Amino acid sequence: MLIGKVSGSLWATRKNEKLNGLKFLLVDIEEKNQYRQTLVAADNAGAGFGDLVLVTTGSSARIALDGADIPVDATIVGIIDSVEQTK
Amino acid sequence: MLIGKVSGSLWATRKNEKLNGLKFLLVDIEEKNQYRQTLVAADNAGAGFGDLVLVTTGSSARIALDGADIPVDATIVGIIDSVEQTK
Amino acid sequence: MLIGKVSGSLWATRKNEKLNGLKFLLVDIEEKNQYRQTLVAADNAGAGFGDLVLVTTGSSARIALDGADIPVDATIVGIIDSVEQTK
Amino acid sequence: MLIGKVSGSLWATRKNEKLNGLKFLLVDIEEKNQYRQTLVAADNAGAGFGDLVLVTTGSSARIALDGADIPVDATIVGIIDSVEQTK
Amino acid sequence: MLIGKVSGSLWATRKNEKLNGLKFLLVDIEEKNQYRQTLVAADNAGAGFGDLVLVTTGSSARIALDGADIPVDATIVGIIDSVEQTK
Numbered sequence: 220m221l222i223g224k225v226s227g228s229l230w231a232t233r234k235n236e237k238l239n240g241l242k243f244l245l246v247d248i249e250e251k252n253q254y255r256q257t258l259v260a261a262d263n264a265g266a267g268f269g270d271l272v273l274v275t276t277g278s279s280a281r282i283a284l285d286g287a288d289i290p291v292d293a294t295i296v297g298i299i300d301s302v303e304q305t306k
Numbered sequence: 307m308l309i310g311k312v313s314g315s316l317w318a319t320r321k322n323e324k325l326n327g328l329k330f331l332l333v334d335i336e337e338k339n340q341y342r343q344t345l346v347a348a349d350n351a352g353a354g355f356g357d358l359v360l361v362t363t364g365s366s367a368r369i370a371l372d373g374a375d376i377p378v379d380a381t382i383v384g385i386i387d388s389v390e391q392t393k
Numbered sequence: 394m395l396i397g398k399v400s401g402s403l404w405a406t407r408k409n410e411k412l413n414g415l416k417f418l419l420v421d422i423e424e425k426n427q428y429r430q431t432l433v434a435a436d437n438a439g440a441g442f443g444d445l446v447l448v449t450t451g452s453s454a455r456i457a458l459d460g461a462d463i464p465v466d467a468t469i470v471g472i473i474d475s476v477e478q479t480k
Numbered sequence: 481m482l483i484g485k486v487s488g489s490l491w492a493t494r495k496n497e498k499l500n501g502l503k504f505l506l507v508d509i510e511e512k513n514q515y516r517q518t519l520v521a522a523d524n525a526g527a528g529f530g531d532l533v534l535v536t537t538g539s540s541a542r543i544a545l546d547g548a549d550i551p552v553d554a555t556i557v558g559i560i561d562s563v564e565q566t567k
Numbered sequence: 568m569l570i571g572k573v574s575g576s577l578w579a580t581r582k583n584e585k586l587n588g589l590k591f592l593l594v595d596i597e598e599k600n601q602y603r604q605t606l607v608a609a610d611n612a613g614a615g616f617g618d619l620v621l622v623t624t625g626s627s628a629r630i631a632l633d634g635a636d637i638p639v640d641a642t643i644v645g646i647i648d649s650v651e652q653t654k
Contacts, residue, residue: 220504220520220553222490227391229309231360233351234384235370243307243360245391249518257336257391259307259360264494268392273492273504273520275551278365278539283496283551290362290370290383292307296551297495304488304506304518305529314478316396318447320438321471322457330394330447332478344423344478346394346447355479365452377449377457377470379394401652403570405621407612408645409631417568417621419652431597431652433568433621442653452626464623464631464644466568481591481607481640483577510605525581534579534591534607536638539626544583544638557638558582565575565593565605566616 221258221274222299223248225266229259237289244295246274260293273297308345308361309386310335312353316346324376331382333361347380360384395432395448396473397422399440403433411463418469420448434467447471482519482535483560484509486527490520498550505556507535521554534558569606569622570647571596573614577607585637592643594622608641621645 223246231243242262258274263283266272272295275283280294310333318330329349345361350370353359359382362370367381397420405417416436432448437457440446446469449457454468484507492504503523519535524544527533533556536544541555571594579591590610606622611631614620620643623631628642 222506222518222520227389229360229389230387231384232387234360235350237370238383245309245389257309259309263496273490273495276553279542279551279553281366281369282542282549283498288369290366290381292362292364292366294551296499297492300491300493302488302490302506314476316447316476317474318471319474321447322437324457325470332396332476344396346396368453368456375456377453377468379450379453401650403621403650404648405645406648408621409611411631412644419570419650431570433570455627455630462630464627464642466623466625466627483593483605483607524583534577534582537640540629540638540640543629543636544585555638557586558579561578561580563575563577563593 220296221248221276222302223258223272223274225268225270225272226257227268235290246272246295248274258293260295261291262295264295264298266295266298271299273299307383308335308363309389310345310359310361312355312357312359313344314355322377333359333382335361345380347382348378349382351382351385353382353385358386358389360386394470395422395450396476397432397446397448399442399444399446400431401442409464420446420469422448432467434469435465436469438469438472440469440472445473445476447473481557482509482537483563484519484533484535486529486531486533487518488529496551507533507556509535519554521556522552523556525556525559527556527559532560532563534560568644569596569624570650571606571620571622573616573618573620574605575616583638594620594643596622606641608643609639610643612643612646614643614646619647621647
């Protein structure tokens with residue numbers, strides 16, 4: 220999984236109908252204190268702007284949503300309270 | 307999912323027959339205001355040149371097309387109306 | 394999918410028997426007019442040296458070969474006649 | 481699989497319920513003596529801080545946990561005793 | 568698939584039991600005459616130190632081992648005799 224910070228949201232009225240009802244958030248994935256890439260992730264954890272989140276990717280993103288036919292490849296599965304890391 | 311901008315299209319007469327009838331668009335994936343890579347994505351949202359789109363990758367690209375046996379690995383699943391992002 | 398140029402081929406006599414009979418081509422994946430990486434892809438489109446090709450990756454590479462148990466992760470699914478791209 | 485060093489852990493009280501009971505560790509993936517990225521991996525091997533570990537990614541991360549519906553994309557599957565490498 | 572050179576091996580006594588009996592080799596993946604990353608791959612082709620090998624990744628790595636429940640994400644599926652490449 221990847222750690223990222225929620226930096227925004229997006230609005231798309233014309234989209235695959237299986238995506239209806241999902242909230243999509245922009246997540247900046249961190250790479251050693253240097254932001255690398257912004258992913259769009261479905262929110263499965265009630266995340267908000269500025270939250271540090273845990274993102275799962277690939278086929279597990281669908282499994283997180285309990286929907287085998289929802290075409291997502293990244294889902295927020297947790298909101299991180301704290302990280303303990305030795306540098 | 308990734309955010310990208312539709313920058314072109316491609317023409318391939320000799321191709322896997324399961325790809326017949328699909329429209330393939332070139333999508334420039336953005337990485338922090340610096341374009342990184344051009345992907346080719348099947349269009350599932352009626353996108354056109356210049357549109358900002360949402361692209362799903364991997365096995366979810368097939369699921370978006372409702373075709374378990376269509377060999378694509380990237381599909382446009384939405385056209386983005388607006389992005390709200392805090393920098 | 395990725396766009397690449399066929400730059401070579403490889404020969405491997407000792408290999409997984411499920412790969413027998415397949416042709417493997419080296420494909421230089423382009424990244425914004427700068428070559429990035431050489432992939433080895435199974436050929437499903439009759440490609441030859443110098444051809445610009447469409448490569449599908451991941452589980453879709455197997456689906457392109459109609460062989461659920463062929464252990465490939467990249468397959469050429471089309472030969473590109475032309476690309477129209479606005480820069 | 482990737483080789484990495486366990487550099488920390490994280491705490492997330494609000495998370496997908498299928499992740500309950502799992503231990504998540506931060507793993508610095510090494511790229512030629514230069515650390516590249518920190519992944520979060522579920523621990524399937526009893527790893528601790530500073531351990532050199534073997535991480536499997538993608539759908540195999542779920543298989544390692546014997547749980548087809550656990551939405552993880554990286555799992556520690558072994559603790560490395562020694563690496564023998566010719567440079 | 569990726570081309571790489573076998574550069575070493577690793578020893579892990581504490582590991583997922585489904586990995587027992589497999590040989591794990593370190594493979595340096597080449598990126599245009601510049602080594603990029605060391606992967607750990609299960610050996611399905613009888614490879615040895617210094618061999619140039621073909622590595623399949625993702626779910627195909629499991630399929631190469633005929634074991635749907637073996638949690639690997641990279642497997643050596645061939646030993647390359649020769650590569651013919653036009654630069």
